[in-house]
Amino acid sequence: MNRGALSFVFILLFSPLASAAISINEIMYDPVQDDNYNEWIEIYNNGTDAISLENWSLCDKKIMGGYVNRSGAIQRNSSLSIPATGFGLITDGGSGTEVYENFNVSENSVAFHVDASSLCNGALPNTNEKSLVLKDSGGTLIDNITYSPTWGANGNGKTLERNASGWFESTRIGGTPGAANSILFSGAPLNQTPNETQNITDNNEASNAIQNQEYPKAPDIEIMSAPLNLKFGDYSSIHAKFNSGSRSFGTARFVAYIYKPSWITKDLSINETTLRNSPYNSGAAAEIFGIEANQTTHIVLPVFVKCNDGAYANATYTARVRAYEYAGGEWKAIADVDKEMFVSGENEICKKETIKETVYANNASDKTCAEKIKILHQNALEINATYPEIVFIGENFTTTVFLKNNENVTRDLEIYSYIYEHSQVMSSGFDGRDWRNVRAANSRKVSIAPENRTTIELSSRARENASAEKYTYKIRIDDLNDDKNSEERIYLIDVAAQSPGNKTENYEIENISGENKITGAITAESPKLSFWDRIIYTIKAWLE
Incomplete structure (x- = not known):
């Protein structure tokens, strides 16, 4: 490892921080995903010591440690304290949150949830103003923000971020949950007049201190x-x-x-x-x-x-x-x-490496039977996939995944796919019952016996708010018995403006071995393999 690097130092003026305080720092009130499970509020500890949020409240609902996943289990419930210059993320309680699945939440942040089904007594509105009131264990007002959708971040996947000058729309889709804001400069807020940078309904000294504090400059x-x-x-x-x-x-x-x-x-x-x-x-x-x-x-x-x-x-x-x-x-x-x-x-250099690999493969014929088997089984799970290179906004498309298990044990797998940009999922998926806007929405679970093959079909569609441009498309295969033994394939896919006349038809396909039956929907005119092409492909793979 290189232990050093050339360093140039500039001495800059630095103003001391205001007195330590917890403040509301970022708001995701209108996510592109389902509002019921994807809203969040970030808080920041602008101080030199850790601060415990035990018995604190947000909008008069108790703040609890950890976050509640959609199965009802509490995760990341290790602390109620935010370290100095650290961040916390508050999400829904009740039926849980999908924030940690759909957003790039910093691993360094502290997870919290409210002791209620949603944030601030009925979720965060997308069309009206809303007051967010933060109090400590003694009921003292710590921060009170009344945000307005006119400030920005209204349905475009961005957040409202705070700095010393006021509130701004984030520059990043998905915001910066649990990390330093994307807007760190001081200047006139983009969506408010200078005397409207923050609506404080209580003139408590703590609120004034938060409004006037200077935030530290992030690395x-x-x-x-x-x-x-x-x-x-x-x-x-x-x-x-x-x-x-x-x-x-x-x-x-x-x-x-x-x-x-x-x-x-x-x-x-x-x-x-x-x-x-x-x-x-x-x-x-x-x-x-x-x-x-x-x-x-x-x-x-x-x-x-x-x-x-x-x-x-x-x-x-x-x-x-x-x-x-x-x-x-x-x-x-x-x-x-x-x-x-x-x-x-x-x-x-790659051409030389190819020659070396070819020589190695030729020498494999001289190896013992056990060594040959080891070489053949190095790729324990063979994965091939077909998907349309162009998909249309709002229209269904199908990805076909061909799997072969080369191991001598049964593999229990979960397969799903999604289009994404940064931390935002830009596709919906169909699981045979419902369309949802999360990564694993079109999830399929399958067991593959040793030396057996199967075919999986994944139904997706590019979301209505997607732009006509190139996105990243991921197919992920998780081992249900070993979370460290997962694989993924990443591709580029073109999302085009909606085309007229495409219709959706139901399909039902059963793999050649008869082990798994998968149903869903495909778009008749989407660029993909036909039903019989997929059957022929599977038969060819089975005969190899």
């Missing part, structure tokens, strides 16, 4: 230079600039990787594994010690693109530079920035 990363085009197998670098904001860091790590629509960067280690899980522990990370507040540091980070074995498309990919700090015994992300680059073609 920030900026990409100074990066390649616009890469080949599979290329080695390159990204030059980034990190500013620590109002904080100092004893130890920080930085890493660059390409992750969307597929993870295609290697670790700089002997085995050259895919740089995906725990990238802060990779050989590609740079570690820097003793970063002071308002210090600017320049880092050059390596990027090593994997060779393409046919699994990756020539396409525009997203590269990310991310900073981590070591706190509480673990590495936590503190800032990141993304940049698009086009990856296509192949470096000479």
Whole structure:
């Protein structure tokens, strides 16, 4: 691991923070998903000490620890305290929330829910003003915000964010739940006049202190230079600039990787594994010690693109530079920035690797029977999928997933697919009964016996609020007996404006082995394999 990097320090003026306080910091009142399960309120601890929310209330409903999932179980119920400069996320109680499924909630935030079926006595309205009243355990008013849909974030998937100047519409779809806001500058609010930046109905000193406080400057990363085009197998670098904001860091790590629509960067280690899980522990990370507040540091980070074995498309990919700090015994992300680059073609090094793999495959014939079986079973689950490259807004389409179990044990799997942009799901799915707007809406569960095949059909449709552009499409296969043994396939899919005349017809298909029967709906004129093409494909796979 690279343990150092060139550092340039600029001394900036810094104003002391106002007295410590908990404040309402971000509001998701009109999500693109179902309002009943996807509204949330973020709170922020602007202080130097942790603050417990035990016996606190929001809109006179008690705040409880953790969040309630749709099955009624309480998750992440480890603390009622928000650490200094930390964030908390308050969601619905009662029938639960889908926020942690549909939004990119920071793992560093503290989860809370209200002791009621919905936030603030009947959910957060999308057309009227609403007062959000936060009180401590003694009933003292801590914050009181009356928001208005005229401020923004009204049905476009964004949130209302707060800074020292007032309330603003977030720049990111889905907002920044449990993390620093996307709007950190001070200036005239976008959706209010200067004397209307906040509607405080109680002139309590605590409320005034919150309104006038100065929020700390969050850590920030900026990409100074990066390649616009890469080949599979290329080695390159990204030059980034990190500013620590109002904080100092004893130890920080930085890493660059390409992750969307597929993870295609290697670790700089002997085995050259895919740089995906725990990238802060990779050989590609740079570690820097003793970063002071308002210090600017320049880092050059390596990027090593994997060779393409046919699994990756020539396409525009997203590269990310991310900073981590070591706190509480673990590495936590503190800032990141993304940049698009086009990856296509192949470096000479990949051609050499292909030759080596071919030689290895030829030598396999000399191996023992046990070794041959091991080689054949390296790909324990064969996955092939067909899906339309173009889908139409609001119209149904079908993805067909062909699976073969090469292991000697039965595999119990859950398969689902969805279109997404950032943290937002941009498709609905049909599970045989209902259409829903969540990731696993078109989920199918199946058991595949050893050396057996099956065919799964997943019904989806691009949502009405989707734009006519290219999105990321993910097919995910979860092992129901081992949550670490999951696989996914990521593709690019074009969403086009609605076409006239498409109609939906019911279908019923049974796989060749007779094990699984799946029903749903398909769009007759969507670009896809026909019913008989799918049957022929399955028969061919079965005969191989």
